[in-house]
Amino acid sequence: MPPKNNKGGAKAKELSEANQENDAAKTQTVFERAQAAYDLTRPPYDKEREELGGLHALSTVEKTAYANWFCTAPDEYGLLSKKAQKELWKQVNETNRPLRRGQIDRPKPDQWGQDKLGRNIGDYTVQQYEQRIAKEAQLTCLKALGRSFASKRLYASKGLVDSSTGEKYTLTEDDITAEKDRRREMAALTKDLYGEKMGPYSTDPEWDDVVPVPQMEPEAALSAIAYPEDYAESMSYLRAVMAANEHSPRCLKLTEHIISMNPAHYTVWLYRFANIQHLDVPLLDEITWLNGVALDYLKNYQIWHHRQLLVKRFARSERAFVMEMFAEDAKNYHVWSYRQYLTRKLGMWENEAHGELDSIEGMIDDDVRNNSAWSHRFFLVFSNPRYADPDSHATEPDPKVPADFVDREIAYAQAKIELAPQNQSPWNYLRGVLVKGGRKFGSVQSFVEQYVQNLGNEETEEVRSSHALEQLADIYEEAGDKEKADLCWKRLGEKWDRIRLGYWEWKRRSLKAASS
């Protein structure tokens, strides 16, 4: 656009031109400087003509000079005859005005483009512009170095040899640190120059291999949020690593970053937990971090669900170790006591959530005679605070235990008795279940009787389990059939469990004393 200078302005400009050497650089714009340079490539009367708005404003001599100058332009000059050319040069000499002509185009005010703020760079002062140019040069340098880093990394990854040194390419920690510094600098320069923000991930060489997945939504999406750049970039990288099912320390850091921006983002919490599991992050480290988050964000579902997952994970890892101990000694009393403590402390009662009952069944399957496992099973079923009466003594009925649980446990014990009828553990268990469930011993009479045949008949008597015989005595005693009960104890003492004769005799005497 043409300058709007009036005469006064022109005068002022002349003054400033006089001081050009000193401080013009401070105030002269890039466009002005280009314009000045352009002006040096043409005669002053051309500039004057332009500034004053036409030939009519020029003196006669200058009009002539202008016409001469015009005609000496390469395109025009060739159209003249030789004679006219001679005449032209004669006039030029007479007019005695300079005939400058340069090869540069007339500068356009917007030819430098706009900066990040929409300012016309042509309006920059020269000093500002030179600073900008220096930055651009610096950025170009950095990019070149970055390309060299990328090449080196590629060569190193392929195990190539540097022909100039004869050694394999290696990427050192210093290289990576330098690249990180470089990228930070590049990010700052890019932002400064072009307003293009390079986020921490796009500038981190650690994330070079990840192609971010930007949010894809139609223009018309409702409740669309103008995401802050940081958040948008982080989420793009999160989508990428989640899609790749990656679990790594950098993912953990990424989730921490996103949680710090949006702690209610349940997706990132669940993904974080998956990372914790894969990386086997120590519980206390995570809890310590979580404490800080919880104190920062007081009302939040995810923090507390995450904490629950951590505690469950701890419970699982504790049980895994306990099982490792049991592989050495499946009846280690200390370990079993700890397992009971753990069950209570961490609420590992329900099979669905923790598989504790399944785990115990596995141990009973391994060794159906492992009484410690049976004892733990009893504890699991009959001390579960969800339904059991906490004040119910182990040897008395607890009406709060659901009947179907009692049925299930009776069936379980019976199935295990069938595997090895002389195994006392399931017999003790069965008795314990019957008592807890408030069931009569007589309710299992037919089951028990199959292990005892023709009792008292010396020749045909068959007993497959002394524990069945003991249970049978209690069934008969309960039913008031004292003779049969007495016979069971008598036969136990005489033949089937003689070492306990003193006890069986005491039972017999007690029953007699009670009935007399």
Add this chain to the structure above:
Amino acid sequence: MATRTTDLAVDEEVVSQMADPSIRGSRLPIDVLYTSEPPIIDPLVTATSTAQDRTLDQCLPLLKAADSNIEYNANGVPHLHRERHIKYLETTLGNLPAPFVGADASRPWCMYWALNALSLLGADVSKFRESLIVTATHMQNKTGGFGGGFGQTSHLATTYAMVLSLVIVGGESAYEVIDRRAMWKWLSSLKQPDGGFQMSLGGEVDVRGAYCAAVIISLLNIPLSLSSDSPASVAGLADLYTGLADYVQRCQTFEGGISAKPDAEAHGAYAFCALGCLAILDAPHRIIPRTLNVPRLISWLSSRQYAPEGGFSGRTNKLVDGCYSHWVGACWPLIQASLRAPSQPAHDSGPQREPTPEFVSFYDREGLIRYIMSCGQDHSSKGGMRDKPSHRSDAYHTCYVLSGLTSAQHVVSAVLAENEYVTNMAWKVSPYSDPQLFDEQDRLNPTDPVYAIPQEKREEVMTYFLSKPGF
């Protein structure tokens, strides 16, 4: 328990006996109950049955009196190697080699095991009095109680062991080592709001704590009131014994036995701790039926004895182990005392009535004695008692196997205490001799069924501190 070793320790250093060769070997008609497999064996093989089979393999030759290197008496029972056991125990009171570093936190236990076993064997323990006093003094903490060694934190188990050791050597100078006021403060600090006792400050709570505390409190006549800073006092408990029986009650399991703490598995050692504790809190015939399901407990205790081994196991489907000769064996006098009120005072000098049959045996004494003499002794020149033949002898097993032996050799029945202020119960001891399985020379001194020390030593210390109701 010691770790299981694979080989038989008895094969080494077996001493050739000087006795009449004619009574060696299995020439006797020993009841097949003790020499052959039980009448019912399931074919299913599991880890438990395999271990059980291995145990029978090592025990049966000894039980059959089939080991020609061992001298058996006319009933097929080996003699007690009394002198060797004494020598072995005295060794454990001397300087111990470096491998004993694992016992550094249990030295009072080593002393108690050795001194108590020596007392049972009739050896002179008074010669250890001065050195015990010196040792104990250095293991006592100013804040009360004894640690496992010099500079170690006080612990109920080591304090129990040290107090019993001092009581066994006896005498005022030994008793006066104990700082009773500090002991009272410390015990108060261990008392828990749930009635139980921590084993040490910040330590575990279990039924051992209940027993050890009751033993210490009753032997030393510690005032029952709680110190004001006790956590139990803050929680509103009245005294050191408040809620203790309730705690013990919560340790009975569905099997009838007693576990170390609520929720755990029934275990022989804890059955003894439970009954011992209750017998201190009140007379057994009152407190035991009130607290525990006695019929279930008796059934479970009775199940601890296996044939043909004859010895006791600690838990259902676990192996026989000599130490349960005491832990389970010592329960029987307390169980018997729980079944009826004592009928006669201790000082009744009327004609000694034979114990009624039901007071003789809930368990098979012959089986236990056979197991102890055959399998529970180290028959080598080393001496000492052991878990089972595949295990080495040690001080722990020597103490508790011998304790079990004496309880099998004597009928101990409760009688009214002359002074119920001193103790709830007095015990009348008569030798068990039907049949006389073992030679009279192999009879041990009797032991107190609650305190597991010689009865007269227990009476002496109680009498001494009865004269000191305060500090």
